[in-house]
Amino acid sequence: MSHVIRRTATAGAVGVTVAGASLVGLGGYFVRQILTPAKTVAEDETVLAVDADTVTLRRTPASASPGRYSLYWQSFSGHARIGEILHEDDESVTREVLAVDFGRLTPGPAxxxxxxYPAPSVEDGTKLQEMTYDGPxxxxxxxxxxxxQPQDDVWAVLVHGRGAFRAEALRAVPLLHDLGLAILVPGYRNDVDTPPNADGRYHLGLSEWRDIEASLAYAVERGAQRIVLFGWSMGGAIVLQLLDHSAYADKVVGVVLDxxxxxxxxxxxxxxxxxxxxLALSHAAQRLVGQSWSKSFGGVSMPLSIPHTDWIARADELRVPTLLIHSVDDDFVPYEPSRDLAEARPDVIQLETWHTALHCREWNVDPQRWRSVVETFVRTRVAESGRGADDE
Structure with missing residues (x-):
């Protein structure tokens, strides 16, 4: 009888081991999807028809969103700016074509x-110059x-999100030009046109902040004394890590997070x-990627401390006045953490809530409101920080 018990116990242990290994393997696959830059970008919309002034698309949550947007096609070789919805039904959406910037818009995937804005230009008020800076x-x-003017010491530094291009930040540029701020839109590791990490993975802001710090060094060398940081999506996580670690954090007078x-x-x-x-798998994956041997689990060259990126738990550490813009229906980065953070620190954080904007489309849905709340915030921060400097 004892040999039966031993075989049963051994089989049970093997089963637990296999189940544990399967959980670790699935957790590793899951977390690598978050940490790995996409090699291609899906063209998951369909252009059904085009005429001189309109484009008709297959109806999807994205194509049916109110506001102004872009269409890219043929691996970013074509770009058009599109406006409000002119007609819609259960199957399709017809929108105004505002401009075709390059390429030829025809039916097909998009x-x-x-x-x-696809790139900086004089015509649309997003004029910027190409530059380089020395990063780690x-x-x-x-x-x-x-x-x-050399005496103008206020710079805006705009940090794009995970898997995005620098063009994501161009929506803010016309306003910042009007406010007279110097503007810097830096790249960071693992962008399509930058050096990658040694592991080729995103580090959720835990290493990327060093590249943005290097861009601040560029600005300070050119006279920046006060800095307003902007961050979209993971760009917000990068900005928060920079404020936590950077030697230039004391020059940041305001933060705008979208x-x-x-x-x-x-x-x-x-x-x-x-x-x-x-959720047990999610929690296990988050713990494992923070271990010293995380390279074999998440494929990263450094442990990633997920608790260190939780600013709700760390809310007492926040010091810089922050405008936080977020839509309740965000389908990629949930709204609730932003709400909870604002409730935890109403003395530091001003929350502006949007609806029907999905992820990072607040400007697109209501550009007038976006401009108004950002302009008021930036003007206030520049004025108040200027008075503080004068007092010194």
């Missing part, structure tokens, strides 16, 4: 984008508009739930 991994590209990641823990849990994965 990508719907919130960027709106080598030469990094960026766009810059330096101050008109649909930011303020808690990777909650973002990862949200994506696990969306894929019908158990």
């Amino acid at each position: 990508r719907f984008s919130s960027y709106f 991994l080598g030469t990094m590209p960026g766009w810059v508009s330096e101050p008109a 649909a930011p990641v303020v808690s990777w823990r909650q973002v990862i849990d949200s994506h696990a739930a969306a894929h019908r994965l158990p």
Whole structure:
């Protein structure tokens, strides 16, 4: 009888081991999807018809969104700016064509984008110059508009999100030009045109902040004394890590965050739930990627401390006045952590809530409101920081 018990116990132990290994393997696959830059970008919208002034698209949540957007096609070789919905039914949406910037718009696959401006230009008020700066991994590209007067010491530094291009930030540039700020739009590791990490993975802001710090060094060398940081999506997580670590953090007088990641823990849990994965797996994956041997698990060259990215738990550490813009229906970075953070620190954080904007499309849905709240915030921060400097 004892040999039967031993065989049964052994079989049970093997089963537990296999189940544990399967959980670790699934957790590793799940977390690598979050950390790995996409090699291609899906063209998941369909252009059904085009005429001189309109484009008709297959109806999807994106194509039916109110506001102004972009269409890209043929691997970003074509770009058009599109406006409001002119007609819609259960199957299709017809929108105004505002401009075709390059390429020829024809029926076929396309990508719907919130960027709106594809590149800096004089005509649309987004004029910037190409530049490079020295980062920890080598030469990094960026766009810059330096101050008109040497004594102008306020710079805006705009940080795009995960898997995005620098063009994501161009929506803010016309306003910042009007406010007279110098503007810097830096790249960071693992962009399509920058040096990658040694592991080729995103680090959720835990290493990327060093590239943005290097861009601040560029600005300070050129006279920046006061800095307003902007961050979209993971760009928000990068900005928050920079404020925590950078030697230039004391020069930051204001922060504007658009649909930011303020808690990777909650973002990862949200994506696990969306894929019908158990939260236990999400939590295990988050713990494992923070271990010293995480390279074999998540494929990263450094442990990633997910608790260190949870600014709700760390809310007492925040010091810089922050405008936080987020839509309640965000389908990638959940709104609730932004709400919770604002409730935890109403003395520091001003929350502006949008609806029907999905992820990072607040400007697109209501550009007038976006401009108004950002302009008021930036003007106030520049004025108040200027008075503080005068008092010194």
